Amino acid sequence: MSRTATETSPRTGHQTASHTTNGRPPLLRLSGVHTHIAQYHILQGVDLEIPEGGLTMLLGRNGAGKTTTMRTIMGLWKVSAGEITFAGDRLNGLKTPDIARKSIAHVPETMGIFGGLTVRENMVLAARTGPMDEDRLRWILDLFPSLEKFWNAPAGALSGGQKQMLAIARAVIEPARLLLIDEPTKGLAPAIVGALTEAIRQLKGFGATILMVEQNFAMAKAVGDTVAVMDSGRIVHAGSMADLAEDTALQEGLLGFSMEMHQ
Amino acid sequence: MKPAISIPTPFGPWRLSPVPLLVPALMVVALVLVGSPSTWVTLTLAGLAMGMMIFIMASGLTLVFGLMDVLNFGHGAFISLGAFIGVTIMTALSPWMDSLSLAANLGAIGLGALVAMVVAGGFGYLFERTIIRPVYGDHLKQILITMGGMIVVEQVIYVFWGPDAIPIPRPDSLKGAFAFGDVVLEKYRVLAVVVGLVIFAAMSLTLKRTKIGLLVRAGVENGEMVETLGYRIGALFIAVFVVGSALAGLGGVMWGLYQEVITAPMGMSVMILIFIVVIIGGLGSVEGCFLGALLVGLMNNYAAYLAPKVALGSSILLMVAILMWRPEGLLPAAKGR
Numbered sequence A: 001m002s003r004t005a006t007e008t009s010p011r012t013g014h015q016t017a018s019h020t021t022n023g024r025p026p027l028l029r030l031s032g033v034h035t036h037i038a039q040y041h042i043l044q045g046v047d048l049e050i051p052e053g054g055l056t057m058l059l060g061r062n063g064a065g066k067t068t069t070m071r072t073i074m075g076l077w078k079v080s081a082g083e084i085t086f087a088g089d090r091l092n093g094l095k096t097p098d099i100a101r102k103s104i105a106h107v108p109e110t111m112g113i114f115g116g117l118t119v120r121e122n123m124v125l126a127a128r129t130g131p132m133d134e135d136r137l138r139w140i141l142d143l144f145p146s147l148e149k150f151w152n153a154p155a156g157a158l159s160g161g162q163k164q165m166l167a168i169a170r171a172v173i174e175p176a177r178l179l180l181i182d183e184p185t186k187g188l189a190p191a192i193v194g195a196l197t198e199a200i201r202q203l204k205g206f207g208a209t210i211l212m213v214e215q216n217f218a219m220a221k222a223v224g225d226t227v228a229v230m231d232s233g234r235i236v237h238a239g240s241m242a243d244l245a246e247d248t249a250l251q252e253g254l255l256g257f258s259m260e261m262h263q
Numbered sequence B: 001m002k003p004a005i006s007i008p009t010p011f012g013p014w015r016l017s018p019v020p021l022l023v024p025a026l027m028v029v030a031l032v033l034v035g036s037p038s039t040w041v042t043l044t045l046a047g048l049a050m051g052m053m054i055f056i057m058a059s060g061l062t063l064v065f066g067l068m069d070v071l072n073f074g075h076g077a078f079i080s081l082g083a084f085i086g087v088t089i090m091t092a093l094s095p096w097m098d099s100l101s102l103a104a105n106l107g108a109i110g111l112g113a114l115v116a117m118v119v120a121g122g123f124g125y126l127f128e129r130t131i132i133r134p135v136y137g138d139h140l141k142q143i144l145i146t147m148g149g150m151i152v153v154e155q156v157i158y159v160f161w162g163p164d165a166i167p168i169p170r171p172d173s174l175k176g177a178f179a180f181g182d183v184v185l186e187k188y189r190v191l192a193v194v195v196g197l198v199i200f201a202a203m204s205l206t207l208k209r210t211k212i213g214l215l216v217r218a219g220v221e222n223g224e225m226v227e228t229l230g231y232r233i234g235a236l237f238i239a240v241f242v243v244g245s246a247l248a249g250l251g252g253v254m255w256g257l258y259q260e261v262i263t264a265p266m267g268m269s270v271m272i273l274i275f276i277v278v279i280i281g282g283l284g285s286v287e288g289c290f291l292g293a294l295l296v297g298l299m300n301n302y303a304a305y306l307a308p309k310v311a312l313g314s315s316i317l318l319m320v321a322i323l324m325w326r327p328e329g330l331l332p333a334a335k336g337r
């Protein structure tokens, strides 16, 4: 029933977030991006613009294509049609490491922790261009004290929430122009969600540009500036987070509102 | 600023792993069965020496599998090639080999081993670029084409060195043994153990203490994430492949000197032991490979003395027993994703 609502919503359709960029060119732009995984046509023309300096929430039902969108941006899936540009440079066709070197950091849905390496070693690798910046590390360890506590422990022995913190810590140990964070609160207890929300808030304070997938609508509301909603491999709504947060009918239409239930 | 680290990692099952104890445990059992301590010392040294040589040959293979998921059945080609190159150099340096001075002997062997490593490493580079590169992600094709590559290399060896086995007597200073009472330590075996330990220590330190080593270990777990962090894993893989090939070449020289004869198929025949070692060690794990190699080496020598008829099957029995206990091998590298 919610599906019908989505499709008949007056605000759905082929629409990009250009009105949120305030005239400045967006940092990241996807235009008409299609992605195939094996024989499946997953992304079916994604149009998305990420303004510089804010946090864009990418919402949508399970299987809508949010993770696929992030992986496509990182070059982990190949773009089969359309174009991705970042700060004016074309990303499609580049290999993942070269995309990362454009200053894009990615916290994948699976976190990608190196379990056989210690927390410290995970961080050392994340600081690709040189030794870790001490002030930045101090800030990270103050945000996530358990990482300091288990600094020399194998990362595989961390709890799920601690792993998620490590995944985020790795992505921010070097300043990146764009941060892609895929469902940081997945499977985490509410107390840890609070800590993560605070961390994201502080990151925003540093002026980071963030694209974040989040199923926890409370968190999404708390930190999101702009929002894009996906369904069936397309962006079906783009606008400001505040507008969506106020408009319960729109939420119902776009998200089926089961969100708060199944976090 | 240094994060103050108060807790020395009390947890993690690998901290209390009983696995490394298997080696001394096997030795103790063998001591009981063999009875005579001096015989036992001789057998143990022989087993350790054999294990070290297998480790040197196998370590590259396990890393290549772990890092890039490539099954290289042609690894034996680097062993044979290394042995023939090394022997050719040593023959050219026969005045040094025939000299009575230990330094001259070791110089000739060292130079032969070095050239063998360089050639095997360079050949490994070509092998990866031309033969393995087109078949990433397809195990069956990898097996077929790398075995084909090995056969070609064998035939090329026949072309250059002829079809006959080439005897390679050890220089005088490495013949014979040190004797302490009735305990006899064969010199060449002592050398093999020392070289093996040095290489294991160097590899362990590299893997644990250097950024390249961290990248290799991380890449074995989750190559995609390594790339997401901005590292070009392709270059890393080639480097590991070349080092692994060079070590196989070194192992070939040492194995040849151990057997005192080299043949073109020697690489292929020792591959069986190498695969057993890589499997029981846990694919992708250098430490597991080291333990597995020592176990196989010891087992072979104890069995050859205690029950010569089943000696050949002892490694396979060992593999079966270990896989029943730990289906992933002794110390499997953590696989991410």
Ligand SMILES: Nc1ncnc2c1ncn2[C@@H]1O[C@H](COP(=O)(O)OP(=O)(O)OP(=O)(O)O)[C@@H](O)[C@H]1O
Pocket: A037, A038, A040, A042, A060, A061, A062, A063, A064, A065, A066, A067, A068, A069, A109
């Ligand atoms: N490796 C894959 N092979 C085949 N299909 C895939 C693969 N990965 C994703 N898909 C399919 O692509 C579609 C989009 O998946 P994606 O993971 O992008 O969704 P999502 O919006 O992130 O969902 P969730 O909220 O559950 O994380 C789904 O239908 C999924 O089944």
Ligand SMILES: [Mg+2]
Pocket: A066, A067, A068, A109, A182, A183
């Ligand atoms: Mg997802």
